[in-house]
Amino acid sequence: MSRIEGPASTPPTERPDEVDVPPEPRVPVDTVGGYLRASVVRIRGGETGVLPVVGGLVLVSVLFQSLNSHFLTSGNLVNLLVQAAVFSLLAMGEVFALLLGEIDLSIGFVAGLSAVVMSELARPTVGWPWWAAIGAALVVSALIGLVQGTLITRIGLPSFVVTLAGLLFWQGVMLWILGSGGSILIQDNTINDLASGVLTKAAGWVVMLVVVAAFAVLTWRRDAHRRDSGLVAPPPGLTVAKIGGGLLGGVALVLLTNADRGILVPVYGMPWVVLLVFAVLAVWTYVLGRRRFGLYVYAIGGNAEAARRAGIHLPRVRTLAFMCASLTAGVGGVVYASRLRSISTALDGGTLVLYSVAAAVIGGTSLFGGRGKALHGVLGGIVIAAIDNGMGLLGFSAAAKYVVTALVLLIAVTIDAIARRNRPDRT
Amino acid sequence: MTSEQPGAVPDHPGPDEEPPLLRLRGVSKHFGPVRALTGVDLDIPAGKVTALAGDNGAGKSVLIKCISGIHAPDSGQMWWEGAPVHVRTPSEAAALGIQTVYQDLALCDNLDIVQNMFLGRERLRRTGLDEVSMENAARETLTSLAVTTVRSVRQRVASLSGGQRQSVAIAKAVLWNSKLVIMDEPTAALGVAQTTMVLDLVRRLADRGHAVMIVSHNLNDVFQVADRIAVLHLGRMVDVRPTADSDRQIVVDLMTTGESTRVVREPGRPV
Incomplete structure (x- = not known):
């Protein structure tokens, strides 16, 4: 079918007209470490995603907390x-x-x-x-x-x-x-x-666990299906890390909202609006x-x-x-x-x-x-x-x-x- | 529009002769007083690369736009696989199996290779896009065309080189089972290595049985990849002949004056 050796004629090392295109980061992505390294390469390449805004949020929090200790209550x-x-x-x-x-x-x-x-x-x-x-x-x-x-x-x-x-x-x-x-x-x-x-304390936990469980099932099924089909897919460790991160965030949110924040009478629970x-x-x-x-x-x-x-x-x-x-x-x-x-x-x-x-x-x-x-x-x-x-x-x-x-x-x-x-x- | 005249088919092929994939007879197109095309006859056979050469303003772009449904010819007739057809819109052309790869490539930079290749024809499941099936098909198509320089089919098109982008655009045409792939200056913006890569790909398309029509200013490319060379001069088709029966000087004569009295030189000798 292919009369001419296509890839042999253009080895990736010889691409003279690509001066304006940075070379492809060739990082193995089948391990968690490799995946993280690939992310770092992507971020340094300018695809920063939500990183600046999360960093900005941390910066703002540190700043306000140092000026007024009430900020992070x-x-x-x-x-x-x-x-x-x-x-x-x-x-x-x-x-x-x-x-x-x-x-x-x-x-x-x-x-x-x-x-x-x-x-x-x-x-x-x-x-x-x-x-x-x-x-x-x-x-x-x-x-x-x-x-x-x-x-x-x-x-x-x-x-x-x-x-x-x-x-x-x-x-x-x-x-x-x-x-x-x-x-x-x-x-x-x-x-x-x-x-x-607000939700009651118990309802907050239940809702959070149900949401995280649904997220876990969907994420795991999707990633596993992609891995089984031999597609571009994150390694299992990263899938677990994503689910773990979701659980951690959920627990933190519930602990935060379930803490008593009242001044005269106790107030706690996850606000509906969240x-x-x-x-x-x-x-x-x-x-x-x-x-x-x-x-x-x-x-x-x-x-x-x-x-x-x-x-x-x-x-x-x-x-x-x-x-x-x-x-x-x-x-x-x-x-x-x-x-x-x-x-x-x-x-x-x-x-x-x-x-x-x-x-x-x-x-x-x-x-x-x-x-x-x-x-x-x-x-x-x-x-x-x-x-x-x-x-x-x-x-x-x-x-x-x-x-x-x-x-x-x-x-x-x-x-x-x-x-x-x-x-x-x-x- | 063209007037259909059954029975009055000029140069009707004999019963034992396979009709070409696309046959044009007497295609004309005027823009006001400007005669862009005058009575163009052209056959485009399957499995061959037909190069369309011509100076600026010779009508190359108008001709491919007539074939791909962007312009409607004023007169003339088109046969597709032996049957008369009228192509009025790009989607009608696509439905026949005519796919045009434009010079500007028409890819979305912010989407990845799979998304670009399936854009407008996504495979769906109940819960949304069928990513697995699309990604497999895209990868198989790229592999079958020996496009192996891309790192991942989930790479965004923005991160590809010019030749890789051209390969994706061509692979898209193959994925959609196009019988005729028209390419407008596919190597215009490419360097040497990338040009070789794209021309190899064009050759492979023809070897797989696709008809390929390539518009190029670059005679090096034309002689490297084309099986047949058609030359337009001031809106008229002045010559169509196999590449072996032509050489650079003949094509230049035809492009500039519309005729050539030279005979072909020994192949391989510089002109």
């Missing part, structure tokens, strides 16, 4: 996670738009409108049950994404302009429903418990990483023309991604209102959306499309909340918080840009 950390929930949810929504190489400026006020719809429908005078009110809010959010996505993809308007109009328009609608200076109090206990309710964010993260990670739709989102962000030539229906995938962004923002709005137990015209959707873009970028998502994960949004949201929380503890003003958040954003983008110089694709 369980009470404050749980509070921080709850604070981070809205940022993390909105940032996960923004990741969808950024992956396409687009932007969604409207999600702050989409979240606001979602909160207003839910609060309005859950009022005793209207009387919808909590699940119907939340469902309606999420449907409205998704429909907004559908409308904006359709304008962007079918008419070909720039997403910046369409969602900027969305920012103004949905703010107007929200103010119109609330009335001048108006607010809606939420009296439904279930909705309020979303942000402030589970909610985790559930959204799990769903979007699955959709982006394992489903065809997710692959198409990455493909369009990477090279839209290649995706088009491959026969992918670009308008459909793009519109759906904008719907995912708005839907996630809607969840963020529900949590926002639940945390305040009310919704008022004080909601600043403009700042929220800028924070969500900043969180996604700090987490490691590229502004140019094709690179990013739902996890980046969550981690970036935690960084933003940590700065807000830590500086609040130190008694800084809002002005200082903005300045520091801006600096962290710049540092994150700078680290990414420097790391990228070693990366072949430079995107």
Whole structure:
């Protein structure tokens, strides 16, 4: 079949036209040690993943803890996670738009409108049950994404302009429903418990163990199946290490949330909202990483023309991604209102959306499309909340918080840009 | 569109003659007053590398775009495996088994080799993508083409060299069972070793029975890999002949003036 010796004609040592491409790191990857060495090579090559944001989080924690010993108490950390929930949810929504190489400026006020719809429908005078009110809010959010996505993809308007109009328009609608200076109090206990309710200590353990067990089974089955099929697969030791890491993180989280954090009366237990964010993260990670739709989102962000030539229906995938962004923002709005137990015209959707873009970028998502994960949004949201929380503890003003958040954003983008110089694709 | 005239098939092959994989007769294409192609006749047989040569503006790109469904010819007729066809869109061309590897390669840098090779035709299972089956098929295809310089099929395309990217694009065409693979300047951006690698791959494709049509400015490449050389001059097909009956000077004459009165020299001697 092969008349000419292909590989013999191009031994890997003789590749003169590859001056701009670093030589392939040829590290054996069938042992744990080899796998780790390969990871180090990848990181030094510029594929840093979540490493900068995790490092940044550690740095911020050490800094604030040294300035105020209250920062790393369980009470404050749980509070921080709850604070981070809205940022993390909105940032996960923004990741969808950024992956396409687009932007969604409207999600702050989409979240606001979602909160207003839910609060309005859950009022005793209207009387919808909590699940119907939340469902309606999420449907409205998704429909907004559908409308904006359709304008962007079918008419070909720039997403910046369409969602900027969305920012103004949905703010107007929200103010119109609330009335001048108006607010809606939420009296439904279930909705309020979303942000402030907690699991019992035992339930926290059970939930954590069930989640880790499911993660363990899925991870082990997948990796084992890949190994058995002779595919590129991590060695068994690494699979075990991943599962062990998941268990360790779960135990730490439960111990943290189950510790008494009350001042006058004992308060403990895992907040529902932590589970909610985790559930959204799990769903979007699955959709982006394992489903065809997710692959198409990455493909369009990477090279839209290649995706088009491959026969992918670009308008459909793009519109759906904008719907995912708005839907996630809607969840963020529900949590926002639940945390305040009310919704008022004080909601600043403009700042929220800028924070969500900043969180996604700090987490490691590229502004140019094709690179990013739902996890980046969550981690970036935690960084933003940590700065807000830590500086609040130190008694800084809002002005200082903005300045520091801006600096962290710049540092994150700078680290990414420097790391990228070693990366072949430079995107 | 072309007007179909059954019974009026020019140069209809005899009953004992195998029809070529693709046959073009009288294909013309105008862009406003510009006549890009005028009455082009061309046969593309399976298992052979047909090179399409021509100066800039000779109509090479327009011709391959007509074949791959991007442009619709104004007149003329196409036969695919002996049957008349109209190719209106790239997906219709793909459905027939015509795959075009463009100069810009059309790969997604942020995806890995497997994802790129299956893009748009993923294999699915109930819970999502069937990664195992796709990865095996991609690896088998690359191995069968003797593309062994890539470290892992789970490598992102961004980390590949130009020749490796070209190999992935060609392997994608093979994976999708394309009968005709059209390549637009496959070696334009490559160095010497990478060019050899890609030309070897082109040769292997033809040896496996695929028809290959290669557009190239580089006459070295053309003479190294092609079985037949077709020359376009100002939108007309001025010459199609086996590579053995041609040489560099003849092709240059044909490309620049549209005709050549030379006879072929001894093979192997410099011109």
